[in-house]
Amino acid sequence: MTPDWVKDAVFYQIFPDRFAKSSAVQKSSNLEPWDSKPTPHGYKGGDLLGVVEKLDHLESLGVNAIYFCPVFQSGANHRYHTHDYMVVDPMLGGNEALKTLISAAHARGMKVVLDGVFNHASRGFFQFHDVLENGSQSAYLDWFFIKGYPLRAYESREPPNYEAWWNYPALPKFNTDTPAVREYLWGVAEYWMQQGIDGWRLDVPNEIDDDSFWQEFRRRVKNVNPEGYIVGEIWETAARWLKGDQFDAVMNYVFSNLAYDFLAGQRIDLSVVKDTGLKQLGQRPLDATGFAKGVQDLLALYPWDINLVQLNLLDSHDTPRIHSIIGQDVATYKLLTIFQMGFVGAPCIYYGDEIGLEGQRDPDCRRGMPWDTQKWNIEILEFTKQTIAARKRIPALRRGSFKVLHAQDMTILFERSTDTSRALVALNAGETSVNLEVDGVYTDALSGSRVEGKLELPARSGMILEG
DSSP states (O other): OOOGGGGGOOEEEEOHHHHOOOTTSOOOSOOOOTTSOOOSSOOOOOOHHHHHHTHHHHHHHTOOEEEESOOEEESSTTOOSEEEEEEEOGGGTHHHHHHHHHHHHHHTTOEEEEEEOOSBOOTTSHHHHHHHHHGGGOTTGGGSOBOSSSOOOSOOSSOOSBOBGGGOTTOBBOOTTSHHHHHHHHHHHHHHHHTTOOEEEESSGGGSOOHHHHHHHHHHHHHHOTTOEEEEOOSSOOGGGOSSSSOSEEBOHHHHHHHIIIIIGGGSOHHHHTTSTTTTTTSSOOOHHHHHHHHHHHHHTSOHHHHTTOEEESOOTTSOOHHHHTTTOHHHHHHHHHHHHHSSSEEEEETTGGGTOOOOSTTGGGOOOOOOGGGSOHHHHHHHHHHHHHHHHOHHHHHOEEEEEEEETTEEEEEEEOSSOEEEEEEEOSSSOEEEEEEEEEEETTTOOEEEEEEEEOTTEEEEEEO
16 A cells, blocks of 8 residues: 555655755855855755745645655765764754654644665765775675775776765665665664654665565565655656555656656757756657557556555756756746646655746756745746645545546647546647537636636646536
8 A cells, every 4th residue: 555645745855955044053154155056065054944944835835745855964965975874964953953844844734755865875974984994804894895995985097996876986885685784774764754754765776676675674664654655766667666565656757758748849958958867858759649648658557556646746856957948938837737736646846946946957956945035936936836726626636537538739638537526637738729628517727717618728728627
């Protein structure tokens, strides 16, 4: 079984160093200006109490779940270089700040999901540091894949003489065949679940190529909280991990690709996505028929209970931002958002997308969230709120079946329905207005207008019809 609450969730992804900072957390002296372009190594000073102070914004948006990029002590602004998995980074406010955040979020009905980086540690991780200090006499040799001494732990002309993620010396890979390593990582997962988090997003979990590791990980998490959410970062199809014994869901990049190729098409800025994880976008523009087949094939990959909790995203900390991908085209943003809120699975908004924040490849996609509302695109913000509200109001959009009613040229009409709720989602990605026949009487959930019998759908527009 998958967590029931995820079916009703609208996620918001936060990169902790860049979302908000509180004066209650002591700051380091050497911080980058908040509004300056981000750099690979610079800190801007965001923290978890800053998030607490901005929960009103998330609540007004309609968000009821937060997914955080890593929060544990690290020597990197993104914190994927973990030093200590049991300590929240002091720059983020430490363990007490996370405790405060969890309590404040739960009081508003919001869930909290943390990022678990279990494939690799960092140079600063205690057990690896012990190998650096003691070489072949270290007590922790079997925690890693050591090939020679002394360790080449910093950039040099030769690759590191130990296994590291993508051969980056800063990221030594765990040897998860070692019982002590397995118990340590499972213990981390259990501990933070016991502290009240609601689940884990797993970083590159496919690189721990061991079903038994993830099966036991799931058992440990679910023993603490049967409703704990486990979502893996798998960029391709993921049937191996979605059989009900490992992950509940994956970050649904297949969804993202289909959405952009149909709804954005030639508006995709190829120079922005080049050499990124979304580099294939724009290479195979889809018409409505191809799009309908793509989404139906996607839904056929997994059991329905898993489809309902897939994490449906349009961008993330690992990709260019949506507004840069589509060249700030508001109509395309609206089409993508309607589809995201109307499709099967849990939508996930990357912080700042709701107010028009731009950003190209990493690290530019990790800019500081602007809190001067004069810099916000209010049209985008209000539209995002409307579509989220429609999803939350209409049960069929969260839990309903999926059926394509019409797919022709650049227009698609699909139905979401339960025994007591029905909605139609209409998307016209073309350049001309179209007329569609609909059975019955509906209300346009975004404009409030009445639709009966026939639907006129302007060019580059969409509707959510509540029946």
